[in-house]
Amino acid sequence: MLFLGASAAGQSTTNPIIQSQARFQPVLARQGMVVSAEALATQVGVEILRKGGNAVDAAVAVGFALAVTHPRAGNIGGGGFMMIHLRDEDRQVAIDYREMAPAAAERDMYLDENENVDQGKVRFSRAAAGVPGTVAGLLHALERYGTMKRRQVLAPAIKLARSGFKVSRDLSRSLGRARHVIEHGTARGVFYDRDDNPIKTGTLLKQPALARTLGRISKLGADGFYRGETAVQLALDMQQGEGLITQQDLGNYKVVERDPIVGSFRDHRVVSMPPPSSGGIHLVQMLNIIEGDDLAELGAGSAAVSHLLTEAMRRAYADRSVHLGDPDFTQVPMRRLTSKDYGKALRKTIGERATPSDKINPGEQIEAAAPGNTTHFSIIDADGNAVANTYTLNFSYGSGIYVPSLGFFLNNEMDDFVAKPGEPNGYGLIGDEANSVQPGKRPLSSMTPTLVLNRDGLPVLVTGSPGGSFIITTVLQVLLNVLEHGMNLAEAVSAPRIHHQWKPDMLFHERGVSPDTLKLLEGRGHTLRERRVWGFAGSAGYDGEWFYGFADSRRGGALAEGY
């Protein structure tokens, strides 16, 4: 581990109290903190903590609650990753509940007769769905690391689904934007009226079919989803289109506990998600590239820091495109990619000017898009146990296909595979054989649930974000803003972000980066592109005295609440 001394202000950079003069303030509490993208779900988590549940109990309850109140990304029809910090043992656990390709999936199944990617099929059809992992993942976490009964943690979600809740402005608007959902028409009668108008703000939304599905899970555990009634209905629904998921696929779904990626930055440990997510590896790789520079001295948001970050991002994403995939199917050089030596070697290739991406690895120019909507939540309990969980349907409302008899949307995670080498997916990411479609394989992800631990094993930062390919760079900047630039959590999350992903060779930035900085970056050879805001880095932390949280105000309806 490298210890390069104190950072920016030469003080405890994570203690929000010291920075009470800041323009943005985190929420503070004494016993625990829950931060999620939806207020009712956050309150469910806080209530579980109040009742004596630990961070994992709260996370499982929040995970199921979001499936009801935040259906565009909260889910039981998708998958994700959970990072857990067990304070007593100073042990971190990475739970992989990513979707699996069905047994009938094939490498070229998304190519049309002209060998072009059939985007409708890979994104908006039943064939876009991988075998969902969420139910198995949440229940695995509960059984191994929780303390409460399944019935207790599922009860709030079942109640929200059965008795209903008032639709928020955010939910109504997101349904209005979700054209692909409307086109399928499967969610009519629940989320839309007969004329395809989304359910209005303030209306009571009840989801009886979902309540029944959740009820079966509460009663029977994973068997309530992967076998019996739910499995039969889901397999039947698949037959209405070109869906591949069978009852057998559901029965074969496996959660995997994996060794987390562990890196360091200055005197903090950074523990994050291993493959099949690319998040942890590239987060640590980028930190290693820049660790030798004094970013605090150069200044947060300066052209010098932005240039360095951009070049680190460019190099990491180039590696992603060739080396990363499901580690059960492809050899991922994890050690090498996350080694300090490799980071230093890459740093030496960075000069004063932008390195054209084609010089790093030849390829086509493509647009990066981010139509998706994943969701992340961060939870810390009174004992300092922490959960960082990111899960998703991939796009907002997944494939847009809703299973009426079961009450949930199906993911379109198959688009995270490489349908054709060199062809961009929905996030403009390109890749190769390491991430090709194979039966039973998990598509490569960018989700980066992350724990940052100080020398005493305290989770001083628990973070993650939606945003597809923009996730890893979002987490990188939140982390640097706290550890290197001495910002409190609220400032760190609110600061404008930049992003580069090698291809397209474009430096994306949010509004709020100074025009002078942008000019300087252009002068160094970067091609700039302003994009509307991205990510939702709902983060929490605990410094041994105070719990702090911040919900990221880029998305409406979110809540950080402690007690």
Ligand code: DON
């Ligand atoms: O796993 C992944 O990397 C993507 N399926 C995540 C999608 C996402 O973050 C959408 N959110 N805006």
